[in-house]
Amino acid sequence: MFVRRIAVVGTGYVGLTTGACLASLGHDVVCADVDAAKVDRLRRGEIDILEPGLAELVAEGIAAGRLSFVLGASAAVRHTEQGPEVVFLCVPTPMGVGGVADLSIVESVLEEVRTALPAGCVVVNKSTVPVGTAERTSELLDRADVAVVSNPEFLREGSAVSDFLNPDRIVVGGSSQDAAERVAALYSRLGAPTVLTDAPSAELVKYAANCFLAMKLSYVNAVAELCDRLGANITDVTEGMGYDKRIGQAFLQPGPGWGGSCLPKDTSAMLQLADAADFEFRLIRATIDTNTRQRQRMVEKVRLAVTGRRGGSLSRKRIALFGLTFKAGTDDLRDSPALAVAALLRQAGAELVGYDPALRPDNPHRDLAAITLVDDPYVAAKDAEAVVILTEWPEFRSLDWAHLAEVAARPTVIDTRNLLDPAVARRGGFEWIGLGKNQPA
Ligand code: UDX
Numbered sequence: 001m002f003v004r005r006i007a008v009v010g011t012g013y014v015g016l017t018t019g020a021c022l023a024s025l026g027h028d029v030v031c032a033d034v035d036a037a038k039v040d041r042l043r044r045g046e047i048d049i050l051e052p053g054l055a056e057l058v059a060e061g062i063a064a065g066r067l068s069f070v071l072g073a074s075a076a077v078r079h080t081e082q083g084p085e086v087v088f089l090c091v092p093t094p095m096g097v098g099g100v101a102d103l104s105i106v107e108s109v110l111e112e113v114r115t116a117l118p119a120g121c122v123v124v125n126k127s128t129v130p131v132g133t134a135e136r137t138s139e140l141l142d143r144a145d146v147a148v149v150s151n152p153e154f155l156r157e158g159s160a161v162s163d164f165l166n167p168d169r170i171v172v173g174g175s176s177q178d179a180a181e182r183v184a185a186l187y188s189r190l191g192a193p194t195v196l197t198d199a200p201s202a203e204l205v206k207y208a209a210n211c212f213l214a215m216k217l218s219y220v221n222a223v224a225e226l227c228d229r230l231g232a233n234i235t236d237v238t239e240g241m242g243y244d245k246r247i248g249q250a251f252l253q254p255g256p257g258w259g260g261s262c263l264p265k266d267t268s269a270m271l272q273l274a275d276a277a278d279f280e281f282r283l284i285r286a287t288i289d290t291n292t293r294q295r296q297r298m299v300e301k302v303r304l305a306v307t308g309r310r311g312g313s314l315s316r317k318r319i320a321l322f323g324l325t326f327k328a329g330t331d332d333l334r335d336s337p338a339l340a341v342a343a344l345l346r347q348a349g350a351e352l353v354g355y356d357p358a359l360r361p362d363n364p365h366r367d368l369a370a371i372t373l374v375d376d377p378y379v380a381a382k383d384a385e386a387v388v389i390l391t392e393w394p395e396f397r398s399l400d401w402a403h404l405a406e407v408a409a410r411p412t413v414i415d416t417r418n419l420l421d422p423a424v425a426r427r428g429g430f431e432w433i434g435l436g437k438n439q440p441a
């Protein structure tokens with residue numbers, strides 16, 4: 001395997017994982033970020049995000065002299081005398097006005113590095129970008145001697161390192177076959193199937209995959225709703241579906257709606273892409289609408305459980321929220337379905353007390369302003385009219401549900417992740433309400 005000189009711009013979930021993992025594969029990697037304090041912390045091996053194995057890889061990379069951190073993209077490009085052979089762009093591409101991906105950060109990074117890139121270097125887009133961005137990147141760079149390649153990243157938060165090092169596939173697309181092959185070769189030790197294609201196809205793979213996952217979840221959430229209405233059990237239904245190899249067991253858990261930094265952004269962007277191509281992608285529209293409705297549905301479940309009536313008032317009802325991050329295993333609140341449900345409950349007048357194992361009350365987050373955050377689930381449940389499980393943290397299973405029933409005003413748990421063993425909750429004295437679990441909606 002060739003050892004390559006690599007620069008990574010942006011040290012968030014994607015960039016830091018990419019940099020640390022490529023260093024662990026033997027490459028020489030320099031990572032850049034605009035956040036000076038973050039760069040200082042990374043140099044000391046301090047990681048801001050909750051990501052198993054990442055701190056260890058960063059420490060190993062630094063110790064082996066294969067991983068370093070600098071302030072600003074241009075410093076990364078100038079880090080060695082010869083300059084990088086490959087530059088990964090891993091900067092945010094936020095959802096802009098009307099759901100269009102905002103490329104201004106990518107553009108400003110390109111402007112910063114364009115003249116300093118060495119001849120023969122390959123610029124790799126790892127950020128999720130609209131189809132056509134590789135071409136636009138080439139135009140902005142205006143360097144015939146620098147190739148541009150799209151190499152979408154499929155890692156999940158909470159298992160980023162393991163996903164990166166055990167990928168289902170590597171996808172690389174670009175107009176230069178040689179450049180695409182060089183980028184694919186960076187991963188050769190991972191032995192993953194590799195799809196070499198043109199840039200628009202590579203760019204579309206990421207959207208098509210994430211939209212399909214979102215569609216799968218909206219479908220499951222809709223089937224769970226039907227289970228509620230028909231008195232069927234969603235766990236058995238999805239198990240029965242999942243044994244079909246064409247469907248698979250993964251990604252079939254109903255929940256309060258899907259969220260996070262990717263699926264919402266990518267489904268909106270896909271709609272925009274389709275719109276711009278004069279194609280009405282109704283499946284994606286329905287996928288998003290079903291997700292919006294799912295959050296509202298969770299509120300209706302709480303309303304019914306707490307007031308005993310469909311239109312009952314939640315005004316001044318104290319509700320305990322267990323789990324606020326967008327899924328378990330991360331401290332990320334971006335587009336968290338838990339927060340969307342919380343906002344709707346708040347609108348309905350409820351008073352919210354929240355507990356999340358990954359969040360500390362002394363580190364307030366602006367998204368949590370409507371929630372009184374505490375660091376003890378038993379304090380959260382005190383005098384609550386209902387406990388609502390919104391994130392599937394496994395530790396909730398081993399709480400003392402009998403004790404929670406004693407402190408709560410009403411021992412009712414609405415388990416939007418079907419996380420608990422209902423028998424355990426019931427033994428503790430709780431009324432347990434799940435999703436699609438033989439109970440009328
Ligand atoms: C980001 C994007 O959100 C995603 O669309 C894309 O696919 C990959 O990059 P993530 O790594 O999760 O994903 O983002 P985030 O954790 O916000 O990290 C981005 C990093 O880029 C931050 O450390 C930020 O300081 C840095 N950054 C931002 C720069 O280095 N330069 C800038 O101009 C702006």
Ligand code: UDX
Binds near residue numbers: 210256328
């Ligand atoms: C996703 C993609 O999985 C990943 O391939 C891509 O690179 C980035 O986007 P991530 O955002 O980290 O990863 O989260 P993911 O594990 O996919 O979960 C997304 C949302 O779906 C979460 O809100 C999660 O709780 C929800 N989910 C997931 C379910 O409700 N049920 C499931 O069975 C799986």
